[in-house]
Amino acid sequence: MNAHAIDASAAAVLNTAALDLHIEGVNLSYGSNHVLKNVNLDIKPGEFFAFLGPSGCGKTTLLRLIAGFNTPDTGRVVVGGRDISNLPPWKRDVGLVFQSYALWPHMTVARNVAFGLEERGVKRGEIQRRVAAALEIVGLGHLAERRPSQLSGGQQQRVALARTVVIEPKVLLLDEPLSNLDAKMRVQVRRELRDLQQRLGLTTIFVTHDQEEANTVCDRIAVMNEGVVQQVGTPVELYERPANLFVATFLGTANVLEGKVTGTGAARQFETLGGLRLPIAAGAEVPADARLVFRPQVARLAREKPAGACAFEGAISRREFLGSVIRFGIEVGGQEITVDEVFQPGLRAPYEIGDRVWVDIPVASALWLGPGTA
């Protein structure tokens, strides 16, 4: 089954609009447990936005708060200029697709999808038209009379999606929509989700703990940890310029060298815990508790000492074949540095475990990062 093309005429039946969404100064505590700490977010009209973070970071709590299932202690949620903080869930027009899909087992697919329209007192003919269109959009028009239990996981998810978009919500909230699907379906469904979002133009928030999902689907991402928004930005921004150590290590792999700054002015050096001494560029701003952070693919390996570079000799201690790259671990100065070398099909792996190699650390392009705000 290929990614099905979304029926453009069906999408046109749904009268969806792109609204902006603002979360202002939101705090939420369960007893002494401070779950959300002063969350502020501005989400643009029509944007595909992700809440990304490890489990327990508060991302789902924030999503449910937008839908009205959690009440903030302080702060408000504004959608399209209207403060919805004091509305009950059923008056919000904020469409939430549940992680478990939450399809009602006692209703057929069509009845599930029609539910929200019936609650809104939409006329019967109009309900039929829009239910048919919504099911057409997700490619399930032929399964309208089935029960949810007769559908596969992927189909159930599409029904849940159709059930939500059919009410023409002001924003679309997706709670870990890919977590109950197998790996292959995930790639397909995330493309479909992106496609659908583009057609409908709905402002959409996607909750996930998987950086790859967020990177591939979303326009912008808010990285969260322990109830705090760590950084907001496009996937590339977050990867290239992480604001702190948490973002740097959560999004992709990063080498983190701990140590301290010695010397002043042009003689400044960064002395790692393992005893490596690295020069610090003249203009670089290095905070007091900073670590040196760089990605595995910007470091280089060489048999001979590269001229003029900041390089150190070490031994290969680990080798992982990842497909497009081979990831090496090199013991240098009591610490392991990870370096990715592009894998060239047809060529043998360049280094064996135990080989002596030189690691070229790109000090100039490396980042100096604090540990992050928890």
Added chain:
Amino acid sequence: MSLAFTQAPARRWRLPGTPGQIALALGLTAFLLAFLLVPVGSVIYVAFTEKGSGGFTLINFVDFFRTDLFMRSFWNSFYVSAMTVGLASLFALPLAYITTRFEFRGALIIQTLGFVPLIMPPFVGAVAMQLLFGRNGSVNLLLNEYFGFRIPFMEGLNGVIFVQAIHYFPFILINLSAALRNIDRSMEEAAQNLGSSGIRMFRRIVLPLAMPGYVAGASLVFVKVFDDLATPLLLNVKDMLAPQAYLRVTSIGITDPMGYVIAVVLIVVSVFAMWVSALALRGRDYATTQRGGGGLAKRRMRPWEQVVAYGVVGLILALVLAPHLGLLLLSFATIWSFSPLPDGFTLAHYSRVFGESSVYIKNTLIYASIAGGIDVVVGTAIAYLVLRTKLIGRHWLDWAATAALAVPGVVLGIGYLRTFYDIRLPDGTPLATLWIVLVIALAIRRLPYALRACYAALQQISVSLEEAAENLGATKSRTVRRVVVPLMTGGILAGFVTSFATAAVELSATLMLVQSNADAPLAYGLYVFMQSAAGRGPGAALGVIAVLLVAACTLISHYIIDRNQKTTGAAR
């Protein structure tokens, strides 16, 4: 190489199990045939047999449908069962709803008190209910004095409905509460997210999802009430089906075909009600709870809602606990007649019961112990054969034993009389009059419940535990003895206690089979006492003892199951 193949022995015909397993299966088959299938079969056979000639006939059924008394009895039974379901739902719905949907202080107490009516045989409560709610009972005396009217709670069929509803509503409460708790909160949240709330959401989402649980409880209540013999008899209501069957057999004799026809009607209605419930439940496994999530969101109540809720709950609990209170009062009362409360209090009834009636208690302990023992042995054996062997037809054992659910006590009693009365011991006494036959009847009646307990216990034991024993050199039978049975102990004990407790207060079959006072169990004694006004005091004292006995057993069984779950929980 090819030699090796040709020398390989031809596939030998093998027994489908070890000789021990086959012997066990044959023994169980014989037991179920002799004490369940043949007696019930003979009842059905007689109902379709012409008296005298012995040929097949429907004339008995034609007679049944032509006789006004029987038709009236049939509709009365139907009406009482249906109304009981309605009234019981009225008690159960608010309790289930309030305790599962709101943050309600005392929810646990309510759920526990909700079970209390089950530990008293309904006919015991009936007498106490007469004193409290009868025409000249406490409530009506007070109503009449202050407001000048009475409410006919206990008149005729009303009395049966009222007593049965109070006794059986826990079945609905238990099933409905479980169904409500099994609804994942995302079901409700999805509806709210799509714009639904309040009563509308309850009607469209919560109620349909809880429906299968409700139907299961309701059909059980229907069947129980339809089959019950003792409560109508004690309330002097004779024009219902089960009492009619009993009266025909006891007054006209076991050769009268009408008793058998009624028995068949009882079976048909039981099977029909269970079929309806199975139909309602089929394909509706609505347990929607997700891992981690659980149950509906509980809401805090507003003050006025709390007042209403506590009022409703208090009223219902007062009603359903009334029989116990009444019974307790009666057991200590000197004279209690035409007054809201007894004239004075005494311990005389208890001393009388312990003095001259201790034989009832002794008999009950013996009978219920043996019946419970038979149940767990047979239950464990069947469960083992079904789950752990590949014997052909092993499921039939399970089905046959479970079929006892659909056989009313009266029917089993009639069947035993029919089948075993003509079998005489060497000294001429009919087999049917021996007390051991009554014990077996009790065991058969309780077998389905014990079987399910043993079945569940065995199902929870991983096969690999047994394979490990066999791998280390234990034979099948030694594995069963050293690994399987010890691990099943909790489940087996729970099954035993349940069987014991319910067998101790069973009356329907007992009433048919007890021949002499000396052989009678407690339930029979109670029934005899309650027949006369003078016997009500001692009867009530005996009733209190019965209630305490059953309550103690129930507590023990809960304790065992609980402890067992804790100790084996980690191993699973």
